[in-house]
Amino acid sequence: MDFKFTEDEEAFRRKVHQWLKHEIPQRWTELDPGIWEETEESWALAREFQRKLGQKGWIAPAYPKEYGGLELSHMKRLILSEELAYNRTPMSIEEEITVNWVGPSIMLFGTEKQKKEYLTRIARGDVIFCLGYSEPNAGSDLASLQTRAVEVGDEYVINGQKTWCSYGHLADYCWLAARTDPDAPRHEGISIFIVDMKTPGITVRPLINILNRHSFNEVFFDDVHIPRENLVGQKNKGWYQLVIALDLERSSIGYAAGNQRIIEELIKYVKETTRNGEPLANDCLTRNELAQLVVENEVARMMAYRIAWMFSKGLHPSYESSMSMVFVSEVMRRTANAGMRILGHYGELDRDSKWSVMNSRIMRMCLSSLSIGVGGGSNEIQRNIIAIRGLGLPRR
């Protein structure tokens, strides 16, 4: 056993860190968009920055070199993800989805043509996909989705409604799950498509999230014609592709690293703040609370490290990823809550308010952390996975 990074890995971390320090635009730091807080301006800044990151090969470092990747080791990818998140790199959550779900799915199931067309552009930071999975009646039970895709000549015609489609109003393509055989058993009639968001017949309607921002959308498909070649993988086998994609490297390391930054900021805050004539850092309740956060976050980090390590050994984590996602999501919620307790009344203040502290990150996190543990497979569903797949408990 050895928890040390190699000298080469440490050097890589320093290199990434330095580069980010110099390159992250001032304006981004001013806007400071937390998760689900993108605006058109921050989105544009992130796009621009991602292209720079793409030039270094750091968007999709795992991809084969012929598609713009670096074939970087798992440990270096872990380090890179940590640094990107810790340094609040200009990027949106859709970046992650595009690079870690869409790209690998295309690699596994796509045609040569699709690989050529999309993978390099993804790795360069030129295209972003939104995810067209959820529907009003298909949330956790995704296999009950009803959006239809009908093959007509060399086209598919799509009709139906998607919901919660994050950044559908800004993304270039939609990674769409639709029903291609309504008569087959539910899992047997689903296919995956790539849909250009500019295709006629698509209407994107904003949903305003709890942070009062426009991040997700309802997306209506009204006789949307797409080329038949935009089918990814086998017709009617989409469900299986989709499940495999859900199991692809889903790392919680970014969340742990981002949370670490918040905890460090809280620590800085209590050191600089006096309460009742004493540094807040001397208050034993506050110390206790912060120590607990540090402990929990370290546990979360080690759970994420374990996933990377398993990959590096050629193992395929499944329920282990669920464990690490559930755990980190709950640590983030507890961090937000502990932060609120430590900041007290100041924790309530929104960012453009007089007297607000820590750029009101805690207050925003208090809201945004509600989504971690719901979106992308709720914590209950993840716990079901842990129980059934991990512990072998019976399904019914």
Place this chain on the structure above:
Amino acid sequence: MDLGLSEEQEMLKKSARDFLQRECPKKLVRQLDESDEGYSSELWRKMAELGWMGLAFPEEYGGSGRNFLDLAILLEEMGYNIVPGPFFSTVVLGGLTILTAGNEEQKMRFLPKIARGEMILSLALTEPTASYDAASVNTKAIARNGEYVIKGTKLFVLNANVADYILCVARTRKTKDPEDGITVFLVDARSPGLKCTLLKTLARDKQCEVVFDDVTVLEKSIVGKRDEGWPIVKAILQKAAVAKCAEMVGGAQAALDRAVNYAKERVQFGRPIGSFQAIQHYCANMAMDVGGSRFVTYKAAWRVSEDLPAALDAAIAKAWVSEAYGRVALSAHQIFGAIGFTMDHDIHLYYRQAKAAEIIFGGADFHRAIVARELGL
């Protein structure tokens, strides 16, 4: 022992629920949350007509002569529905303080007007330290020719933006004992030198910064005795903590009711999500939290009502309910899934209410420390 509500209390509860459902729909709640004033003068007038503002005042001051426990039951319903506005600050922080600590002239001057809905009050206690202890009161009031000149900054002052009068807690003397030398003043909110700035908060409630820049008040605006104001403040805080718990119990009940209804209706995997054990356990835990919260709160409210020592029970209630409501609101969000993450859905109103209520008048840690002290630790 009888833990039930009296017939009168049941009636109060039911009529309050019906009235608020009708007159304070969530659409109005949202409008008020987004507005600068944060209250509806029409709703305010109707509430006054129902006798709510004067509920716990004696009849000679224009009230209905009912007690603190009745007020707590009303607040529970207000929490259930969510009623933005200065009711809490006017009635609990302002009215009850004047009733218990004011002189006859002050009572005659303020209470009937409050009861009629013609006056809004606010309490300016906390300062940039954001805590509720005597040492944090640093705003000074200096005596000058029979008048006092107040200077200092007050923060997180509820509804000061619409208040007619502000109860200002200021330091008139500095000795080794921080509890000595504090005086409570009734200050006209339009006084020259007084400036109020709205803060933007998580709950979108109307908390303000109030700067007193040499605000002059007359000697007769002192509530209670000069330099002996801290016991008055302690009594306000105790009542306020219990009253806030009552509001939280209502909010938690509403979050539970909504989550349970949704769990019965929302179908995934061909069955209502309420049939999944995970969701059932959430609901069970929420129900326990709501039930537990209600009875510690009632006990504390009853002690306050009966004028029995209530420091320990008030602290127990606020320590418990602050966290319990937070858990209930969080579980409710979990049950609602993505729809709860939207601005359009109502459940976040409760989550926000829970957060603000947890903090105000001291959070769980603050009150656990009081519990420890009361136990002689």
